[in-house]
Amino acid sequence: xxxxxxxxxxxxxxxxxxxxxxxxxxxxxxxxxxxxxxxxxxxxxxxxxxxxxxxxxxxxxxxxxxxxxxxxxxxxxxxxxxxxxxxxxxxxxxxxxxxxxxxxxxxxxxxxxxxxxxxxxxxxxxxxxxxxxxxxxxxxxxxxxxxxxxxxxxxxxxxxxxxxxxxxxxxxxxxxxxxxxxxxxxxxxxxxxxxxxxxxxxxxxxxxxxxxxxxxxxxxxxxxxxxxxxxxxxxxxxxxxxxxxxxxxxxxxxxxxxxxxxxxxxxxxxxxxxxxxxxxxxxxxxxxxxxxxxxxxxxxxxxxxxxxxxxxxxxxxxxxxxxxxxxxxxxxxxxxxxxxxxxxxxxxxxxxxxxxxxxxxxxxxxxxxxxxxxxxxxxxxxxxxxxxxxxxxxxxxxxxxxxxxxxxxxxxxxxxxxxxxxxxxxxxxxxxxxxxxxxxxxxxxxxxxxxxxxxxxxxxxxxxxxxxxxxxxxxxxxxxxxxxxxxxxxxxxxxxxxxxxxxx
Numbered sequence: 163x164x165x166x167x168x169x170x171x172x173x174x175x176x177x178x179x180x181x182x183x184x185x186x187x188x189x190x191x192x193x194x195x196x197x198x199x200x201x202x203x204x205x206x207x208x209x210x211x212x213x214x215x216x217x218x219x220x221x222x223x224x225x226x227x228x229x230x231x232x233x234x235x236x237x238x239x240x241x242x243x244x245x246x247x248x249x250x251x252x253x254x255x256x257x258x259x260x261x262x263x264x265x266x267x268x269x270x271x272x273x274x275x276x277x278x279x280x281x282x283x284x285x286x287x288x289x290x291x292x293x294x295x296x297x298x299x300x301x302x303x304x305x306x307x308x309x310x311x312x313x314x315x316x317x318x319x320x321x322x323x324x325x326x327x328x329x330x331x332x333x334x335x336x337x338x339x340x341x342x343x344x345x346x347x348x349x350x351x352x353x354x355x356x357x358x359x360x361x362x363x364x365x366x367x368x369x370x371x372x373x374x375x376x377x378x379x380x381x382x383x384x385x386x387x388x389x390x391x392x393x394x395x396x397x398x399x400x401x402x403x404x405x406x407x408x409x410x411x412x413x414x415x416x417x418x419x420x421x422x423x424x425x426x427x428x429x430x431x432x433x434x435x436x437x438x439x440x441x442x443x444x445x446x447x448x449x450x451x452x453x454x455x456x457x458x459x460x461x462x463x464x465x466x467x468x469x470x471x472x473x474x475x476x477x478x479x480x481x482x483x484x485x486x487x488x489x490x491x492x493x494x495x496x497x498x499x500x501x502x503x504x505x506x507x508x509x510x511x512x513x514x515x516x517x518x519x520x521x522x523x524x525x526x527x528x529x530x531x532x533x534x535x536x537x538x539x540x541x542x543x544x545x546x547x548x549x550x551x552x553x554x555x556x557x558x559x560x561x562x563x564x565x566x567x568x569x570x571x572x573x574x575x576x577x578x579x580x581x582x583x584x585x586x587x588x589x590x591x592x593x594x595x596x597x598x599x600x601x602x603x604x605x606x607x608x609x610x611x612x613x614x615x616x617x618x619x620x621x622x623x624x625x626x627x628x629x630x631x632x633x634x635x636x637x638x639x640x641x642x643x644x645x646x647x648x649x650x651x652x653x654x655x656x657x658x659x660x661x662x663x664x665x666x
Contacts, residue, residue, distance in 0.1 A: 164202050167194050216251060216259045223260065227269045230416045234271075235260045237412045240436045253440075287459025289317040289389075290351040291402035292340070294331060294359065297410045301419045309414065309425070312339045313406040316351065319452035320401070320442050323347065324409050326429060328422045333376040334473055336361045340380065349460025353387045355399045363390060375474045375502055375517050384464060413437070474502045474517065481541070485512060488529045491537040496523060549574075549581055556585040559592040565604040572613035587615040591622055599625050 163184065170180045177195060181188040194202065216223075219242060226233055226241065235257040242249045242256075264270060292314045301307045310331050313324045323346045325339045344350050356362050362377050371390060373381065381388065391399055413432050419425055438450040445452070475483040477497045482489040485505055492503070492514060503523060504515045514524040526536045553570055560566035573584045592600055603621040607613070 163190075164194050164197075164199075167191055171195065216256065219246070219249075220263070224263060224267065226416075227260070227263060227267070231269060232272050232411075233416060234412060236436075236440065237415070240412065240432065243435060284317045285459075286318045286456035287349075287351055287461075289353045289355060290343075290347075291315055291317055291355040291399045291405075292343075293357065293399060293402040293406050294361075295406040295410055297414045299414055299417060299419045307419055309419070309422075311406065311409055311414075312336065312343075313402055313409055314340075314343050315402050315405045316347070316453065316456060317355075317401055319456040320445060320447075320449040321347070321453035321456070322405050322408075322433060322437050322449065324405075324429065324433070326414075326422065326426055331361060332473060333361045333374045337376045337380045344384070344463040347460060348457055348463075350384055350386055350463045351460060353389055355389045355391065355402070357399070358390050362388075375504070385461070408437070473505045475505055477501050477503060482535070482537075483514060486529075487532040488534045488536060490514065490524065490526045491535070491541040492524045493541050552582065552585050556589045556592075559589045560600060560604070561592075561597055563601065563604075565601060565608055568608055569604050569613065569618070572608075572611075573615065576613040584615040587619060591615070591619055595622050595626065 163186070166184055167180055170183060175183070177188055177191045181191045184191075197205070222245075223238060223242075226238060236253060238260060239251075239253050239256050242251075292312065294310065294312055296308055296310045298306045298308050307328060309326050309328055311324055311326045312331065313322070315322045323343045325342060327335065329335075331339070361374065363371050363373055371388070373388075409429075413429055417428075438453070439448060441448055473485075475485060477483055477492065478489075479497055481492050481494055481497045483492060483503055483505065490512060502517055504517050504520075506513050506515070507528060510528050512526050512528050513522060514526075515522055524538065524541065526538070529536050553574070557566055557570055560570075570585070570588070573588075574581050577584055591603075599622060602625060603618050606621050607618050612618070
């Protein structure tokens with residue numbers, strides 16, 4: 163190939179023409195375009211030496227490729243550096259070697275494609291992008307554990323920081339992670355880019371953002387601006403999205419979890435060794451080196467003592483707060499849109515307080531199960547009081563006589579779920595008919611034990627249409643013809659004969 167390139171060059175072909183004729187990449191043509199035979203021979207000899215050096219790691223690299231087909235060359239390079247401290251092969255050489263091993267042993271790498279849009283580079287100290295992710299990793303017990311990570315990257319230098327936890331990140335936990343991030347960076351940028359996540363914002367509020375209590379308190383104490391990305395706008399924080407993906411695929415993937423402290427320690431060592439020391443593909447600079455300059459533009463972080471981890475929860479519409487997968491009640495009427503309450507554990511109980519005045523709203527025993535509703539009786543609606551009030555009001559409309567009281571009591575006993583509807587119908591009847599007709603209807607229903615407002619209404623309608631002679635009590639004591647309805651009854655013998663498969 164080297165000879166053919168120079169032969170075609172001598173006859174006057176250009177690089178692109180040589181590449182098309184030899185069916186090779188134009189970058190390959192450029193690589194050998196100005197080399198003389200001695201330089202080419204020396205390079206080939208050096209390449210053989212590097213290949214021989216990598217040959218001693220062939221078995222372990224091949225084992226990693228077979229166990230983890232999606233492993234990247236950069237991750238293999240980091241693992242080799244981690245296990246073999248004298249390893250010094252360049253990443254490009256290793257990438258070619260890994261590529262050849264994949265082809266030779268038919269171990270293709272799964273490829274996922276995602277579209278991004280380029281954004282303008284920002285000045286030093288201007289912006290820190292923050293995002294979250296989660297990754298399921300193998301543990302020493304033979305199972306898997308879901309880990310949660312906060313990733314952060316300075317937009318100018320691409321200097322990265324991250325922190326992992328084995329529990330879902332809370333607002334208070336995020337504030338602590340952000341405080342550790344500023345300590346790691348040695349300062350605070352002017353602006354932080356975040357998603358509209360519930361850890362940060364309670365409501366977008368048409369542009370007047372309402373932040374969570376913990377984050378708002380920290381933001382005011384430290385002094386930085388916040389840029390919340392809108393929905394379907396991943397390009398606003400594309401840098402940190404790539405960083406979180408880098409953390410998950412280059413560090414976390416195929417790594418065994420011991421405990422979260424040792425995991426984070428290994429992660430920070432990886433940041434020093436690889437994450438911030440590898441040449442960035444876009445800037446073509448090493449983040450750690452550029453960060454030395456950018457660090458001078460960061461504002462010194464004030465000393466903030468987080469003495470307690472404040473846990474807040476938004477009140478749900480059913481006047482409950484969700485805590486550790488259980489629902490705890492608060493007094494009826496406490497709910498207001500976007501209102502938050504502070505929760506603290508104390509002596510096996512949870513104390514729910516108002517954020518503004520620290521007043522105790524509710525107290526419950528801490529439930530160790532999941533999916534339970536823990537409710538105080540005094541937090542519930544007092545249905546009996548309102549029904550009793552409705553009873554007195556309806557009784558007054560019906561004339562406050564013994565017949566009315568007896569029918570209302572019977573309805574409450576026979577139809578407890580529909581007491582309100584029944585009482586409302588009787589009250590409406592009393593307002594639309596005369597006292598005499600209403601009393602006759604009540605007597606009729608009581609004699610036949612018809613404890614139903616609907617039956618009472620039908621009797622009233624019949625009485626209003628009947629002639630005075632038909633309404634005499636002697637006649638009324640007889641059941642009207644329209645109420646003498648007999649339902650057809652099927653012979654029991656017929657039913658059982660049919661079920662038995664026989665004939666009647």
